[in-house]
Amino acid sequence: MMNFWDDLPRPFLALAPMEDVTDVVFRRVVARAGRPDVFFTEFTNTASFCSEQGEFSTRGRLTFEKEENPIVAQIWGNNPENFAEMARALAAKGFAGVDINMGCPDKKVVKSGGGSALIQTPELVTEIVAATHEGWNEGSNEATPTPAGKAGLAPNRQTVADEASRGGHGLAGGMSGLLGEKATPISIKTRLGYSKVEEWRSWLTCLLEQNLANLTVHLRTKKEMSKVPAHFELIPEIVRLRDQIAPRTKLTINGDIRDRAHAMELWREHPGIDGFMIGRGVFANPFCFTEHENPTRDELFDLLNYHLDLFDKYNVTTLGSEPGQSRQSITVTTRTNEETRDDGLDERTVAGGLASDPLPRKFEPLKRFFKIYVKDFPGAAELRIKLFECKDSDEVRKVLSSAR
Numbered sequence: 001m002m003n004f005w006d007d008l009p010r011p012f013l014a015l016a017p018m019e020d021v022t023d024v025v026f027r028r029v030v031a032r033a034g035r036p037d038v039f040f041t042e043f044t045n046t047a048s049f050c051s052e053q054g055e056f057s058t059r060g061r062l063t064f065e066k067e068e069n070p071i072v073a074q075i076w077g078n079n080p081e082n083f084a085e086m087a088r089a090l091a092a093k094g095f096a097g098v099d100i101n102m103g104c105p106d107k108k109v110v111k112s113g114g115g116s117a118l119i120q121t122p123e124l125v126t127e128i129v130a131a132t133h134e135g136w137n138e139g140s141n142e143a144t145p146t147p148a149g150k151a152g153l154a155p156n157r158q159t160v161a162d163e164a165s166r167g168g169h170g171l172a173g174g175m176s177g178l179l180g181e182k183a184t185p186i187s188i189k190t191r192l193g194y195s196k197v198e199e200w201r202s203w204l205t206c207l208l209e210q211n212l213a214n215l216t217v218h219l220r221t222k223k224e225m226s227k228v229p230a231h232f233e234l235i236p237e238i239v240r241l242r243d244q245i246a247p248r249t250k251l252t253i254n255g256d257i258r259d260r261a262h263a264m265e266l267w268r269e270h271p272g273i274d275g276f277m278i279g280r281g282v283f284a285n286p287f288c289f290t291e292h293e294n295p296t297r298d299e300l301f302d303l304l305n306y307h308l309d310l311f312d313k314y315n316v317t318t319l320g321s322e323p324g325q326s327r328q329s330i331t332v333t334t335r336t337n338e339e340t341r342d343d344g345l346d347e348r349t350v351a352g353g354l355a356s357d358p359l360p361r362k363f364e365p366l367k368r369f370f371k372i373y374v375k376d377f378p379g380a381a382e383l384r385i386k387l388f389e390c391k392d393s394d395e396v397r398k399v400l401s402s403a404r
């Protein structure tokens with residue numbers, strides 16, 4: 001079975017999953033500046049995906065283009081059956097892999113038993129990983145997978161539920177889908193522990209026993225949030241633990257890594273690391289996956305223009321999106337979280353075709369990105385103020401071009 005993790009360069013670089021940031025628009029901006037070896041989506045809730053509202057409740061988080069591959073869908077939750085169902089659908093949809101979030105410190109996520117709360121429930125972790133492996137294998141074996149990034153298959157909930165009731169997922173910690181010859185691209189992103197750094201050894205041991213394709217370790221505890229420097233001093237011991245327990249599991253290090261040069265420096269020091277994940281470094285320099293450390297003002301303005309173009313392009317629901325099919329666009333910029341499934345299903349039915357995920361993002365939050373592109377030159381602060389007053393992307397384009 002194919003596992004893209006084995007085909008990556010060493011060390012590989014990944015763009016970190018970042019909620020409300022790394023959607024298809026921003027990932028494509030980063031790709032234009034200089035792409036990482038692996039992309040991750042923002043995290044998507046398994047319970048929401050498996051709810052009545054289904055994929056529409058994910059509001060564009062799962063939209064991707066096939067040229068983004070390898071791209072991993074990051075998911076979170078705490079119910080193994082939902083993980084199985086969602087992994088099955090994601091495999092059929094053309095993602096390269098599934099990553100399980102076991103590190104998010106957000107209060108709501110933790111309260112619902114997902115993200116970093118899983119650090120405290122290792123038995124459930126085993127069930128979740130087994131279910132995800134199983135679901136992925138089912139999905140990737142489906143007869144007619146759709147072209148990557150295009151219309152997704154709706155998960156066949158009945159079948160999954162039936163199999164679950166027959167014990168088909170091996171939820172009780174079974175080894176189904178976990179054996180070496182069937183290495184599935186299931187990975188986990190986590191932190192060192194919940195409240196104490198010393199938890200790292202037992203927690204990472206538990207994860208390394210799950211036969212993962214990759215383990216990403218954000219070098220902080222849940223309690224530390226992002227308030228202390230990443231614990232780089234633990235890297236040698238973590239590499240040693242991985243080598244002992246799961247030499248075939250890739251190890252990705254995350255936390256405070258600025259750019260490619262910084263990653264290479266760390267790799268020379270710790271050649272046992274397989275990959276590096278960069279999150280906020282991309283805000284400081286969107287070219288951070290390249291050796292281009294000081295982009296010019298014009299390069300950054302060009303990138304902002306590209307960001308605006310993509311924002312406009314994806315902020316619609318594209319119907320009949322296969323090449324050669326007629327395209328019909330419906331603006332969904334006013335769609336809210338509360339909007340019902342019926343609207344979406346009507347759109348699909350009327351068009352007689354499948355819709356790609358809608359990406360209903362409002363214009364206001366787009367403004368948070370401006371500081372990535374408009375900075376470090378005389379007058380940057382004043383220009384940002386002008387850009388913040390804009391009401392739509394066309395206004396931004398005009399202000400930007402008059403500032404050139």
Ligand SMILES: Cc1cc2nc3c(=O)[nH]c(=O)nc-3n(C[C@H](O)[C@H](O)[C@H](O)COP(=O)(O)O)c2cc1C
Pocket residue numbers: 016017018019020021042043074101103104189218254255256257277278279280281
């Ligand atoms: C705005 C923002 C959103 C994030 N959303 C996610 C997420 O959806 N899933 C996840 O695993 N981590 C998320 N993170 C954590 C990052 O993936 C990463 O672990 C963290 O920022 C540390 O890496 P860095 O120092 O390179 O930024 C988020 C971080 C930021 C700043």
